[in-house]
Amino acid sequence: MAQQHQISKAVISRLPRYYRYLRVLIEEGVERVSSEELSRLMKATASQIRQDLNNFGGFGQQGYGYNVKSLYNEIGKILGVEQAHDLIVIGAGNLGRALVRYKGFSTHGFKFRAMFDIDDNLCGKSINGVKVYHLNGLLNFVMKNKVDIAALTIPSEDAIKVSKQLYSLGIRYFWNFAHTDLELPSDAIVKNVHLLDSLLELSFEASRSKEH
Amino acid sequence: MAQQHQISKAVISRLPRYYRYLRVLIEEGVERVSSEELSRLMKATASQIRQDLNNFGGFGQQGYGYNVKSLYNEIGKILGVEQAHDLIVIGAGNLGRALVRYKGFSTHGFKFRAMFDIDDNLCGKSINGVKVYHLNGLLNFVMKNKVDIAALTIPSEDAIKVSKQLYSLGIRYFWNFAHTDLELPSDAIVKNVHLLDSLLELSFEASRSKEH
Numbered sequence: 001m002a003q004q005h006q007i008s009k010a011v012i013s014r015l016p017r018y019y020r021y022l023r024v025l026i027e028e029g030v031e032r033v034s035s036e037e038l039s040r041l042m043k044a045t046a047s048q049i050r051q052d053l054n055n056f057g058g059f060g061q062q063g064y065g066y067n068v069k070s071l072y073n074e075i076g077k078i079l080g081v082e083q084a085h086d087l088i089v090i091g092a093g094n095l096g097r098a099l100v101r102y103k104g105f106s107t108h109g110f111k112f113r114a115m116f117d118i119d120d121n122l123c124g125k126s127i128n129g130v131k132v133y134h135l136n137g138l139l140n141f142v143m144k145n146k147v148d149i150a151a152l153t154i155p156s157e158d159a160i161k162v163s164k165q166l167y168s169l170g171i172r173y174f175w176n177f178a179h180t181d182l183e184l185p186s187d188a189i190v191k192n193v194h195l196l197d198s199l200l201e202l203s204f205e206a207s208r209s210k211e212h
Numbered sequence: 213m214a215q216q217h218q219i220s221k222a223v224i225s226r227l228p229r230y231y232r233y234l235r236v237l238i239e240e241g242v243e244r245v246s247s248e249e250l251s252r253l254m255k256a257t258a259s260q261i262r263q264d265l266n267n268f269g270g271f272g273q274q275g276y277g278y279n280v281k282s283l284y285n286e287i288g289k290i291l292g293v294e295q296a297h298d299l300i301v302i303g304a305g306n307l308g309r310a311l312v313r314y315k316g317f318s319t320h321g322f323k324f325r326a327m328f329d330i331d332d333n334l335c336g337k338s339i340n341g342v343k344v345y346h347l348n349g350l351l352n353f354v355m356k357n358k359v360d361i362a363a364l365t366i367p368s369e370d371a372i373k374v375s376k377q378l379y380s381l382g383i384r385y386f387w388n389f390a391h392t393d394l395e396l397p398s399d400a401i402v403k404n405v406h407l408l409d410s411l412l413e414l415s416f417e418a419s420r421s422k423e424h
Contacts, residue, residue, distance in 0.1 A: 207292025
């Protein structure tokens with residue numbers, strides 16, 4: 001997959017959506033799909049879809065469309081879902097607990113291995129089979145266990161501090177729900193989920209429409 | 213604010229981030245800030261920042277920088293946080309409960325008015341002061357109460373169905389956590405938070421780095 005180097009961020013960000021739609025098609029028993037059919041379904045142009053999928057060598061056959069299952073598997077491979085990804089969650093509050101309880105992640109290879117919190121009442125408990133440790137035990141855990149991705153569901157200042165600690169322990173992938181941008185070296189990959197930001201965009205649209 | 217019509221989606225999507233950084237500056241007692249200082253803080257170019265803020269008439273004074281508090285208030289006004297926004301949450305599961313418990317929303321005018329679920333064990337309960345009603349009571353509630361935004365934290369198929377129902381009841385703003393795109397007329401504004409998509413982008417990066 002040498003050509004992956006040239007793939008734009010925009011294409012990458014669209015892959016999970018392809019993956020999601022293909023899964024629906026598989027569940028509905030659809031075996032082949034044309035770029036035109038995908039286009040109607042996904043509300044993107046057929047040429048955009050062909051272009052996107054061509055980035056990965058092109059799975060389509062002129063006139064026959066795409067084999068849904070192999071396209072799904074190929075995109076899954078590209079997205080890395082064939083490999084197991086071990087996650088820890090920093091923060092065992094409502095959001096952290098919602099994450100480890102959500103069923104959709106484990107089917108794609110994401111395994112929650114531990115949660116960490118500073119609340120003594122939570123430490124020692126298990127949430128959906130995932131044990132909550134005291135944050136003091138982070139170093140020890142990361143030294144003894146494979147950790148690929150750290151999810152941060154703690155307040156902003158704590159997130160900045162703890163993410164630096166996690167970085168120094170070798171973790172490079174961060175799923176950040178804290179309401180701040182992290183301050184990490186450039187080889188750290190951070191995916192932010194700023195819930196308030198997305199809500200503010202909605203409220204912007206809502207108040208704008210009231211003006212007219 | 214007639215010029216808002218020309219504001220690009222990209223600028224709008226950056227406003228919440230400005231808003232967030234300005235709040236931090238206020239909390240730290242900073243009164244004035246230059247575009248260069250904002251640029252260092254936000255890791256954007258100073259010219260980008262000046263350009264963005266010029267969209268709204270420009271709050272800066274050459275050589276004096278921006279008054280932090282008034283810039284914060286102005287952006288807040290543009291984002292619509294001065295008006296109260298009434299939300300309902302469809303789905304009283306972990307994620308729905310995490311949303312109504314999160315303290316950060318109410319300080320920006322977002323008020324959760326009700327939750328809806330089909331689980332009889334949850335109906336009648338209150339979560340952080342927000343009552344859970346049976347989904348059967350949706351029509352009745354929406355007719356009697358102001359509802360600006362509906363958050364959807366239910367499975368995909370239910371989300372598609374219920375969002376259509378909400379649309380027919382006059383709701384136009386959707387905060388969608390379901391793992392699907394909604395199928396609504398074009399005047400509905402949907403903000404998607406697809407958690408699995410963002411996790412898949414991380415796993416893409418993680419598996420790519422392993423290849424090299």
